[in-house]
Amino acid sequence: MQTLNVELGERSYPILIGSGLLGDAGAYGELAENRQVLIVTNTTIAPLYLSTVEQALSATKLRSLALADGESHKTLHTAAEIFDALMADSFARDCVIVALGGGVIGDMAGFAAAAYQRGVDFIQIPTTLLAQVDSSVGGKTAVNHPRGKNMIGAFHQPRRVLIDTDVLATLPDRELSAGLAEVIKYGLIRDLPFLAWLEDNLERLLQRDRDALTHAIAESCRNKAEVVAADERESGQRALLNLGHTFGHAIEAGLGYGEWLHGEAVAAGMCVAARMSQALGLVSQADVQRVERLFAAAGLPIHPPVGLGPDRALELMGHDKKVLGGRIRLVLLRQVGEAFVTGDYDSAVLERILADNFSLQA
Numbered sequence: 001m002q003t004l005n006v007e008l009g010e011r012s013y014p015i016l017i018g019s020g021l022l023g024d025a026g027a028y029g030e031l032a033e034n035r036q037v038l039i040v041t042n043t044t045i046a047p048l049y050l051s052t053v054e055q056a057l058s059a060t061k062l063r064s065l066a067l068a069d070g071e072s073h074k075t076l077h078t079a080a081e082i083f084d085a086l087m088a089d090s091f092a093r094d095c096v097i098v099a100l101g102g103g104v105i106g107d108m109a110g111f112a113a114a115a116y117q118r119g120v121d122f123i124q125i126p127t128t129l130l131a132q133v134d135s136s137v138g139g140k141t142a143v144n145h146p147r148g149k150n151m152i153g154a155f156h157q158p159r160r161v162l163i164d165t166d167v168l169a170t171l172p173d174r175e176l177s178a179g180l181a182e183v184i185k186y187g188l189i190r191d192l193p194f195l196a197w198l199e200d201n202l203e204r205l206l207q208r209d210r211d212a213l214t215h216a217i218a219e220s221c222r223n224k225a226e227v228v229a230a231d232e233r234e235s236g237q238r239a240l241l242n243l244g245h246t247f248g249h250a251i252e253a254g255l256g257y258g259e260w261l262h263g264e265a266v267a268a269g270m271c272v273a274a275r276m277s278q279a280l281g282l283v284s285q286a287d288v289q290r291v292e293r294l295f296a297a298a299g300l301p302i303h304p305p306v307g308l309g310p311d312r313a314l315e316l317m318g319h320d321k322k323v324l325g326g327r328i329r330l331v332l333l334r335q336v337g338e339a340f341v342t343g344d345y346d347s348a349v350l351e352r353i354l355a356d357n358f359s360l361q362a
């Protein structure tokens with residue numbers, strides 16, 4: 001088992017990475033002992049892993065809630081089911097919420113933990129690759145609004161993240177690829193050696209080689225923990241973690257949540273960001289092709305879907321949380337392995353990039 005730490009002073013917490021952690025009572029530490037615990041999961045994950053987690057916990061009161069599965073259910077309406085369950089069973093302020101699932105469950109259960117009685121403890125047990133490398137770490141919690149992704153939420157750090165690599169065995173291939181999008185992101189924004197390692201080991205990752213996956217998860221979490229420790233509330237460099245997300249969120253909201261997976265949308269979005277970086281003279285065509293090659297090899301889309309159109313894409317990008325003073329700020333590549341955030345670009349270039357990438361017709 002490996003342990004990493006997210007260093008945030010009194011809100012610091014460990015990330016445990018290993019095989020068999022779900023059923024290992026010791027991995028939960030004192031957090032879930034003699035406490036009231038609500039496990040929040042969904043109807044797909046519950047039959048696979050819920051009983052293992054339930055048996056590992058020695059809670060004074062243990063309840064479980066299996067929500068409907070899917071990004072389209074990441075809403076205030078579904079989050080209210082968590083509040084209803086907590087209230088129905090008189091959960092007190094010293095209770096613990098355990099989020100057992102992918103990023104949708106983690107974000108929603110985390111949001112409920114942030115808001116219930118103004119904040120209760122929660123543990124992240126991420127079960128998708130995407131959640132293991134990104135969403136379970138860093139304390140961003142949210143639900144979607146029909147007009148914008150993750151628009152209603154809070155910063156609320158988990159007390160512990162338990163990453164059991166065994167659960168990836170049941171993950172569908174498409175979800176594995178979606179997780180690789182966020183893994184590749186760390187290489188592109190700040191870790192060129194990791195990017196080169198990914199290029200060399202992508203096939204092993206797609207074959208679910210345990211050592212390769214564990215290395216990719218640990219390197220991703222190390223990168224994320226460093227960024228979050230330096231900028232917890234995204235006043236600076238944390239925004240780099242949003243490479244491709246402004247374009248990607250427009251794809252997700254524009255198509256209807258769940259049509260494209262989050263990782264698919266941000267993969268295409270990162271390719272658009274690379275093309276915009278080239279259009280601004282920052283990176284070469286060979287760099288863009290390198291980025292596209294890696295996403296394509298990971299089984300991810302490198303172009304946005306046809307049908308959205310540039311005007312709708314621009315409108316949706318206007319809801320991005322990085323918008324400042326009415327200006328859409330973008331994460332771009334200064335070079336492969338180094339990203340930066342800027343609102344200082346020629347709008348005509350963005351309009352051209354949107355026209356070239358978001359076509360209305362095939």
Ligand code: NAD
Nearest residue numbers: 044102103104105127128130131134135140167170171262
């Ligand atoms: P998801 O939570 O919808 O999970 C994907 C699918 O896999 C679901 O159907 C789920 O039931 C299933 N599943 C999960 N674990 C499984 C397993 N072990 N075996 C079989 N099936 C399993 O999607 P996701 O990609 O994990 O997360 C995407 C969400 O994460 C988006 O809403 C995105 O906005 C959010 N996100 C948040 C952050 C953050 O910092 N908070 C970062 C990145 C993404």
Ligand code: GLY
Nearest residue numbers: 138140238241242
């Ligand atoms: N996934 C973006 C962030 O955590 O900041």
